[in-house]
Amino acid sequence: MPYTHTHRILIALDCIIFGFDGEGLNLLLVKRNFEPEFGKWSLMGGFLNEGESLEEAAHRIVFDLTGLDNHYLEQFQTFGATTRDPVERTVSVAYYALVNIEDQDMNAIRSHNASWISLHKKPYLIFDHDIMVEEALKRLRTKAALNPIGFELLPGKFTIPQLQKLYEAIYDTKLDRRNFSRKILSTKLLMGTGEKDMTSQTKKGQLYSLNTHEYVRQQKGNFGFLPELILVDA
Amino acid sequence: MPYTHTHRILIALDCIIFGFDGEGLNLLLVKRNFEPEFGKWSLMGGFLNEGESLEEAAHRIVFDLTGLDNHYLEQFQTFGATTRDPVERTVSVAYYALVNIEDQDMNAIRSHNASWISLHKKPYLIFDHDIMVEEALKRLRTKAALNPIGFELLPGKFTIPQLQKLYEAIYDTKLDRRNFSRKILSTKLLMGTGEKDMTSQTKKGQLYSLNTHEYVRQQKGNFGFLPELILVDA
DNA sequence: GCAAAAGTGTTTCCGGTACACCCATGT
DNA sequence: ACATGGGTGTACCGGAAACACTTTTGC
Incomplete structure (x- = not known):
């Protein structure tokens, strides 16, 4: 009923x-x-x-x-x-x-x-x-x-500068190249593929892919991927 | 149609x-x-x-x-x-x-x-x-x-230790009394009323009330009320 | 006096930021 | 050689965490 x-x-x-x-x-x-x-x-x-x-x-x-x-x-x-x-x-x-x-x-x-x-x-x-x-x-x-979800917007293989461009777009802000790189690598989420980005005109950056094990794990809790960005007001 | x-x-x-x-x-x-x-x-x-x-x-x-x-x-x-x-x-x-x-x-x-x-x-x-x-x-x-929304759970007048108990309950964690007090007062959200908390058995703490102007203002943007708590996993 | 809870001050430590410097590649 | 852009090292600064000390009140 x-x-x-x-x-x-x-x-x-x-x-x-x-x-x-x-x-x-x-x-x-x-x-x-x-x-x-x-x-x-x-x-x-x-x-x-x-x-x-x-x-x-x-x-x-x-x-x-x-x-x-x-x-x-x-x-x-x-x-x-x-x-x-x-x-x-x-x-x-x-x-x-x-x-x-x-x-x-x-x-x-x-x-x-x-x-x-x-x-x-x-x-x-x-x-x-x-x-x-x-x-x-x-x-x-x-x-x-x-949470590290930005990767969903990128191809399977990408360079760190590409990832940075993405985060700059999401938060409509500029980030320091060098600090960003260090921060991302410290998460252990990326694995180097050994390949280089051949689309670049100058120095070819390293292509990375996701460490899917870590990736899935860090989706769950709040690990604070880039917590400083949460306070960006745009 | x-x-x-x-x-x-x-x-x-x-x-x-x-x-x-x-x-x-x-x-x-x-x-x-x-x-x-x-x-x-x-x-x-x-x-x-x-x-x-x-x-x-x-x-x-x-x-x-x-x-x-x-x-x-x-x-x-x-x-x-x-x-x-x-x-x-x-x-x-x-x-x-x-x-x-x-x-x-x-x-x-x-x-x-x-x-x-x-x-x-x-x-x-x-x-x-x-x-x-x-x-x-x-x-x-x-x-x-x-955002400072915890106050919605408290009476109009309250002491800082009461507020701390509330946040400890929300995040199921312990906070340092002294750091908490300093942090809260630095937000300028509280106004001392001059009154004391007469329900306490020992030292009577000061009763505060909200600075409603600041309160409404800080509801809007992300000012980061106690941003360190966002990473508490419970 | 003593216990319990409120309030103030100081030091340490770490993460974020800024910046100098080196490396790789194409023209 | 030089311009462009990727990658690494280091120093500083501010906020969070840790802690000692004092004050107020009831018993």
Whole structure:
């Protein structure tokens, strides 16, 4: 016997999909070729299906758009203002995802009319999506200072300066090259591959890959990855 | 015209209500005298009503139980496993609240069959409520390290040692009396009232009250209230 | 006087920061 | 040779931690 309460409503999911192009943070946004708000930009979203958990639904939405199956995904806030969707009342559970911008499925992206857009050039988004992006970024900043999740935005092999560029983008700040390198290496999270970064024009930096054992371990507790960054106000 | 998607479901809200009795953290829990799970303990919860935002609904639930109108309230996670409620599928948006245990409405509490229970003696709770409590505590710990919200659990006037006991309870750790005092006073958040704490048996400590101007200001950004605590693992 | 709890001062230590210097590669 | 960018060493500084000492009150 179901509950007697009757106010049953749609559950939406909206995904803030972050990517890193080597210079700055990017968002995967959809130019809507459907109603409502035809022609405007929005986050990628969808509705919760029967027999599907929130986590599964968010995963499905990101997978549909990017073709990527192993992205980092974290729920961060649920939006429930009564007027947030003009069509019909919905409550939206928002997730942010970190994907490696290099191994996405361009066909999936094109078929959804989506594009990567620099965070600094973000257009106005429909509904409460602008606020969602802002909150997602806040959460990403806190999370990335305490846990080593930034790697999710990079290819499997990368140089330390590339990693630094990423953190500078996330916190919109400048970091000292030498201190950053030392700090990262002291975490024991990186393993040298012996290979060199051949894309560089000058000195070819060493390519590192993750020590996956340590990586998984340090996801769990708060080890303080770069705790000083938590106090960066931007 | 509404959306064509049809899976409309109930939105529940569950509230983790924290109180501080001078020694440890307490939870306000309900011994259910209604179905389902009659006789078992659970969090205080309810359903989202038409024309009501999530925030409003959570506020209503805490107010019904405590009679308190000005408590601290923060949404922290939404739970959506398909089997989390055996009666009917629901998605639950969870909030934690900080209340001053002294000025609650005992009648409201009794009429809901609720009790304050020490966090250390928490019974098993129904559904996924045990996980909710665990996650709420994690969030409270992170939040209280970065923003001065602990005061919400104390009376309007309190001594620095009382405040210290509170933080020791939140982080389940011991702090140095002298360093704590200096740190707190350096924030300029406290104003001496000139009064003494007459409940103490020995030396009567000075009673402080909040500098509300500074307090509101420091809620906004990340000033790092006691940032070293963010790395306490418990 | 003595015990218990509040309040003040000082020293040490460590992590973050700043900066000087060396190395590797392409032109 | 020189410009560009990766990599290592060292000195300093500020905040956290550790600790000694004094003050207030009840018994």
